[in-house]
Amino acid sequence: MLSVREIDVFYGDFHVLHGVSLEIAKGELVAVVGANGHGKSTLLKAICGLVPVSRGDIAFEGRSLRGRKAAHLVADGLAYVAEDRRLFPDMTVRENLLLGAYTSRARARRSENLALVLDLYPRLAERQSQLARTLSGGEAQMLALGRGLMSAPHFLAIDEPSLGLAPNLVESMLETIAELNRQGLTILMVEQSLALMEGLVSRIYTLEEGVISETTARAAAG
């Protein structure tokens, strides 16, 4: 479904990713692990068109993403959930979710998807009219993921969903992600710790200093 071939990415003069390749098949839950500053987030951002790729190619559902604008990728079915949430702080939870369905493809299924997200996270349903800036870390992460789901994605890239969450919240967040995957959503997620991912994912790529150093296949749970 998604194939990244030999991509190089720079931030200014800094060479972040060196010939990184990876493959994700439809319905898979794949993880990229690695320490901070080794290019994990950059990899996700490159896939989602938020940073430019200077060499190599990324193909989604058989089509090259070269030169395609980030905003259009969302319409293609690629959604990105940022580690720093990137919510709209002065809008309500509900407004944030509804804006998640901005593309015309997602807007057609807006009320249906809203019901699904609120069903997934009753906490958000309770807090619909609250401003996003007033949410706790866990709720903000729920909203970030919920907003991503509102775009009716075929593929979801999630950057460190555990960041800043209490251990019990991390567990339920990962459980939710695994459940979304079981329902058929293809997911690529980035984490610092390998331990969190045990038993959840089908494959783990290890990223070290901008290079994939290891690929491990795991038996998926369930």
Added chain:
Amino acid sequence: MHQIVEVIFGGIAQGAVYCVIAVGLSMVYGTARVLNFAHGSLYTTGGYIAWMLTAGYLGLPLWAGIALLVPILFLIGAGLERVVVRPLRAGANWKTTIMMATLGLAFLLDNLFQVLFGPIPKVIPPFTDGTIELMGTTVSLYRVWMLAIAVAIVVALEVFLSATIFGQAVRAVAQDMQGATQVGIDVNQIFAFTFGLSVVLTGLAGVLLAPIYLVSPLGGWAPFLKAFVIVVFGGLGSTRGAFIAAFVLALIEALVVYYVGASWTLPIWLITLLVVLMIRPRGLLGKWEA
């Protein structure tokens, strides 16, 4: 007593129009992070184009002139973003570069008007010259209309921003640009749109004030400065803050004009601004990071 009512009413009516100028300036700063120094010259542009369409050349009735003016102003604004602002955005220190580019554009427009129309101000006659009684004093009907139109424009803008999906996209870009991209909003499209809209707003203000201040090549600088003070006073990027600030400052202006003299207006505005910024560094309702 009668005179003060007249002065205060006049001040409020003008404040409402300054608010229209200010919300445009504020919106562009809030979304595109650009301080547009040509905003005052674009105010003048609105006045000159309206004059050409009506009294000056084509002799159209005012309503038809305005109907033509709005899309013209929008295209000027959107074109400006596409041709001048967007290419500069890629460079280092783009905020400063773009600010200087808009300042250059202001000089270009000012001189263009000077060459095309000469230094003698152009007149757009008011669409009504009646008067009405207000609290025992007589005020010009045109100013009543001016107040009503300006408030209607600002309210319409507020409704657009909060109730339509496109308006929400504008707010989303202002609140988190990357977040907006992530939900599929084409940020450049929003930039072009807000520039277009802000030029419509400032240009219409230029037309509204034309019967009072006439249209002259440098006539946009005073309203621009005032709009700038309003925007900073109200909080950069906050429409509601600008709305409140415009009326507070208009009232102060009216009182200063009445008790001290018109030439003290801007100094006293700036002193007020200093006091507000000492207490609230981001303005009344400001929440923007630099």
